[in-house]
Amino acid sequence: MSAVAMALTDGWIVAKRNLIKIKRIPDLLIFSTIQPIMFVLLFAFVFGGSIQIPGVTYREYLMPGIFVQTVAFGAGITAIGLADDLQKGIVDRFRSLPMSRAAVLVGRTTSDLLNNVFVVIVMSLTGLLVGWRIHTGFGEAAAGFLLLFAFGYAMSWISAVIGLSVKSVEVAQSAGFIWMFPLTFLSNAFVATNTLPSWLQPIADWNPISSVALALRDLWGNASTDPAFRGSGFPADHPIPLAVGWILLILIIFIPWSIAKYRQAASR
Amino acid sequence: MTGAGTAIIAEGLVKRYGDVHALDGLDLRVPEGTVLGLLGPNGAGKTTCVRVITTLLRPDAGRCSVNGLDVLRHPDQVRKIIGVSGQYAAVDEYLTGYENLEMIGRLYHLGKRTARRRAGELLERFNLSDAADRPVKTYSGGMRRRLDLAGALVVSPPIIVLDEPTTGLDPRSRLGMWDVISERVRAGATLLLTTQYLEEADQLADDIVVIDKGRSIAHGTPDELKREVGGERLRVTLGSRTDAQAAAEILSRVCDGPATFPDESEHLVEAPVTRGASALVEVVRGLDAAAIEPVDIGIHRASLDDVFLQLTGASVDAVAEEVS
Numbered sequence A: 001m002s003a004v005a006m007a008l009t010d011g012w013i014v015a016k017r018n019l020i021k022i023k024r025i026p027d028l029l030i031f032s033t034i035q036p037i038m039f040v041l042l043f044a045f046v047f048g049g050s051i052q053i054p055g056v057t058y059r060e061y062l063m064p065g066i067f068v069q070t071v072a073f074g075a076g077i078t079a080i081g082l083a084d085d086l087q088k089g090i091v092d093r094f095r096s097l098p099m100s101r102a103a104v105l106v107g108r109t110t111s112d113l114l115n116n117v118f119v120v121i122v123m124s125l126t127g128l129l130v131g132w133r134i135h136t137g138f139g140e141a142a143a144g145f146l147l148l149f150a151f152g153y154a155m156s157w158i159s160a161v162i163g164l165s166v167k168s169v170e171v172a173q174s175a176g177f178i179w180m181f182p183l184t185f186l187s188n189a190f191v192a193t194n195t196l197p198s199w200l201q202p203i204a205d206w207n208p209i210s211s212v213a214l215a216l217r218d219l220w221g222n223a224s225t226d227p228a229f230r231g232s233g234f235p236a237d238h239p240i241p242l243a244v245g246w247i248l249l250i251l252i253i254f255i256p257w258s259i260a261k262y263r264q265a266a267s268r
Numbered sequence B: 001m002t003g004a005g006t007a008i009i010a011e012g013l014v015k016r017y018g019d020v021h022a023l024d025g026l027d028l029r030v031p032e033g034t035v036l037g038l039l040g041p042n043g044a045g046k047t048t049c050v051r052v053i054t055t056l057l058r059p060d061a062g063r064c065s066v067n068g069l070d071v072l073r074h075p076d077q078v079r080k081i082i083g084v085s086g087q088y089a090a091v092d093e094y095l096t097g098y099e100n101l102e103m104i105g106r107l108y109h110l111g112k113r114t115a116r117r118r119a120g121e122l123l124e125r126f127n128l129s130d131a132a133d134r135p136v137k138t139y140s141g142g143m144r145r146r147l148d149l150a151g152a153l154v155v156s157p158p159i160i161v162l163d164e165p166t167t168g169l170d171p172r173s174r175l176g177m178w179d180v181i182s183e184r185v186r187a188g189a190t191l192l193l194t195t196q197y198l199e200e201a202d203q204l205a206d207d208i209v210v211i212d213k214g215r216s217i218a219h220g221t222p223d224e225l226k227r228e229v230g231g232e233r234l235r236v237t238l239g240s241r242t243d244a245q246a247a248a249e250i251l252s253r254v255c256d257g258p259a260t261f262p263d264e265s266e267h268l269v270e271a272p273v274t275r276g277a278s279a280l281v282e283v284v285r286g287l288d289a290a291a292i293e294p295v296d297i298g299i300h301r302a303s304l305d306d307v308f309l310q311l312t313g314a315s316v317d318a319v320a321e322e323v324s
């Protein structure tokens, strides 16, 4: 078996093990969907009327932003899951077995991806209920969801490095998420970046969250007709290639980094 | 085991954590098909040593091989031939016992069917069949420990490494565990076992290495070690010192060595014995005939504490453990 094939078969065995946990504690899944549903409803009904976006309703403009934020936070559970396995010594058991060195990470990121897919389905239904629609064809709609899941998957690998570094569930619970607040709010996810102080605008425009959100708006027909709402420069003109580039860059850096971390991870 | 080689070789292992020398030049050799008991108090470096041998930890210096495979250079091959159970049961709480073992089997790359069959067999062997389909969350500590040990035996590995496998078990589970372990050894496996219990090493091990502060301070067969610390001693506590000489004479006659007075008061008399029970009966008869009434009488066996105290130069008798 080649190294990649072994990583995938062993990874799937580990992913199934992680999914059994979700099956045994369904509350986990229920609570991970409540927050995004709440966000959709709160933004839709609290800000929905007050924020004006030319050419599109605020609810439609908002949904891609909430989607991106949700998959990013959803990727945060990767850190918790890995820290938990380290703390309980299960990683030691895995590391003493002749399995792929990448399998625990492949398995964890895969099960967290499936968790994200489920959450996005529930959110999409909530979004449809409050008036969000995709105005493009099947191909572009599907491409949007693929991009969204790919981004969540890439974020899981960043989260993996954090989980393997902090080694304790309690720390992972904050360290895994705290950086995501500035990351998601310093973006176009909820507001147009031209409302930000001018020195923050380029940062927000180049933020991967903005690229993915803008790409989704373009792919789903949820973008404003006013170019001022896209930000400026390259990120405004080429959100889709930029989003794909960000995803690849994150994967290229964080997959080898987390595998290296996993190799030396010592739980106690 | 005729013509057998050395299954586990560790040479000059060093591992430092800041100022602590967890391993300080440790050497070990375990001949194929034998059991080595690694004995030491808390913090002696047992777990660190086990982690190096099982590929989990890189030592700062030294070399280690398992069946001729260098642990640092060929960890993947080493993992195929070892079964490991760590100091703390590493089982998944949300999986059932069966699912835990099946998963381990799959990760050793047994086929699906073989992995399932092995899981069933092992659960049976470890008396966990009734709990097989319950999440491990509901298991007692002893049940988890047994499941973890079963995990080490999924592929019937030729090399088994167990870190304090019976710590925290009740006496009955401990005996059961000894049974299963001996069975694997009779089938030809090589075993490295750490323990804090001299008795356990005595039961299971062909050889014992005693370690402290990361280095080996004694090694030998269980008998050799016990002889080194004086073995069993018969001890009589007297009501007054007037009977001391008469009691000492009786002990010297019955026991396997001259009687001594371990403390100043001369209320205590003791002598080494090998057949403790029959010597005890004879001493009681002798004392009775001489009309000496002891306050207490019993056999004191050398404990691990004794080994350490002996090896570090302190008096054995000061801490002899009362066993009868």
Ligand SMILES: Nc1ncnc2c1ncn2[C@@H]1O[C@H](COP(=O)(O)OP(=O)(O)O)[C@@H](O)[C@H]1O
Residues within 6 Å of the ligand: A266, A268, B017, B020, B021, B022, B040, B041, B042, B043, B044, B045, B046, B047, B048, B049
């Ligand atoms: N990861 C670690 N970080 C710091 N110190 C450690 C670590 N692991 C072990 N030690 C120290 O090394 C020494 C040996 O520990 P260990 O091998 O666990 O002993 P034992 O298993 O015999 O009780 C102890 O002093 C312990 O505190």
Ligand SMILES: [Mg+2]
Residues within 6 Å of the ligand: B046, B047, B048, B087, B163
């Ligand atoms: Mg230990």
